[in-house]
Amino acid sequence: AFKELVFSGVQPTGNLHLGNYLGAIRRFVALQETYDCIYCVVDMHAITAELYQPDLKNQIREVTAAFIAAGIDPKKQIIFNQSQVSGHAELAWIFNCVARIGWMNRMTQFKEKAGKDRENASLGLYAYPTLMAADILLYRATHVPVGEDQKQHLELTRDVAQKFNNDFAAPIAERGHEDGFFPLTEPLIGGPAARVMSLRDGSKKMSKSDPSDFSRINLTDDADAIAQKIRKAKTDPEPLPSEEAGLAGRPEAENLVGIYAALSDRTKAEVLRDFGNAQFSAFKAALVDLSVEKLGPIGAEMKRLKADAAYIDSVLDEGSGRARAIADRTMAEVKDIVGF
Template sequence: SFTPRVFSGIKPSGDLHLGNYLGAIRRFVPLQDTHETIYCVVDMHAITVWQDPEDLKRWTYEIAAAYIAAGVDPKKSIIFNQSQVVEHAELSWVLNCVARMGWMARMTQFKDKAGENSEQVSLGLFAYPSLMAADILLYKATAVPVGEDQRQHLELTRDIAKKFNHDFAKQIAAAGFEDGFFPITETLATGPAMRVKSLKDGSKKMSKSESSDLATIYMMDDADLIAKKIKRATSDAEPLPSEAAGLESRPEAENLVGIYAALANQSVDQVLAEFGGKGWGIFKPALADLSVSVLAPIAEEMKRLVSDRGEMDRILRDGADRARAIAQPIMADVRSIVGF
């Protein structure tokens, strides 16, 4: 039987936070039982904006450690570092020559990230979605568990795959591939996508690059700091409502309750059945305790792993070997299809 292959990755461009955990890393774990799973630390994506080389290296180890500490099993899944499998760069060049300037110019994330500074950002930032297409297509991954923010990039991946299949149809057929060469990758639905918001502003997502330190819960924060951040989180003067509808137009309250629900594996209504009518002085300490009980064991295991570079290097080398074993034959086919 055919086991669908999943590819996903996180950029080593900052300290991991609760949003990365709930929105991405935690969701990687159950997929291991139903899919062939490839989880990458995408360091080549990280350098599309300036990264201090020492930070880049430290964050690379931290992300791999976070995958493992959260329950990604390096025996079941392939965990590796993008730059260690040079075929990512090789395929991305071929795909750069398939993708059209007009397609790339429509990417809203580039426009957001470049802002008014679009003349000064790197060429890599512009080409980023084509490298992402290479990440996925290098493994002929059929499904990627991406959030709404990546939907446009995944559409671009499909457009690139279709154009490659079309432009080289003759060579692809001659090589014996019956339904085109690259798959048309779908978004993998893994339940409602959790968007964790900033603790200081419920209209902004929690992110590695948040300006206020108190706005973001980092995976490696200690218990006291987590409690302090939650205590100081923006909320309102109202008690908690008794059902989810009561959170409408209360974005900060909705965020905090949503975080509780996600961490407790409960629905928002279940959380409100317990806390409805209670004030923040009751809810916030409960949320802090819950956050610490989930994050502390993971942080402890991350610290143990990152302090053992020998073990991390072994895991990443083994992952890169297994990634290459899939990627190299596919890249060899691409080379021959293109006429290299």
């Protein structure tokens, strides 16, 4: 049996938003009550799409600040950035030799992110899922909280673990690992806002890379910006339905109700019990108040922390040291199993 451990990561690509908060960071905070957790700023993933990012260092600090401001305790859990622990790159190379090209060719996120000019995408973007598998399995993590968008990558992680366990079954058994060397990591996906959609287009997910600032609520938005964006959010002309079934075919309404539900820790059905038949103007006013109440303190704390770069850097250095201690033990065994 494997010791229960949670691992997850967020890319430091700027513009942290409500989707990252509800789909990931807020759940990281809750999980620390039950699990030992390792939360990683995945800076090596951040250069797969855009290579030179002059502000990368500050973007790494911003994600770190968001983790702490949201309530992750850096003394109890490990918070660090990926590039400081060399095991990620080393294990990713071995996993590049475990994973099959056919597996990689099925990854839908690569197709979305590479777009039409696939020949010109970086090899790193293509190999992103094996680096993600290495991130998780370097710590032999058993559970990974991620948004719906990462489910396929987690399946690949399990395939990599399984093939490594099978192909190296003899040396793994010799070393006394009865259940294989790597766990088959479980995804933790859930809650009413596992996927937060754009405020401008209910068919697209809220994303850092959307060129419209009105498509997302950034975690550092102040009360005025939050209010403006919610008031301008796209809706349809009908009042809210009184039951969840009435949200079908109304993606914008469903998204706003889902956000309200997630921020108030209720279900969509419960929210509609209060707001059924309300006009959007009234519902949006309530959503503004709730969003400002829940996000305002986090944004303010992020700004305070970001002003203290030395503190943020010390958290990352200390976390990297603790992560490296675990990673080095895994890599020593992996090298031995492979036969290096």
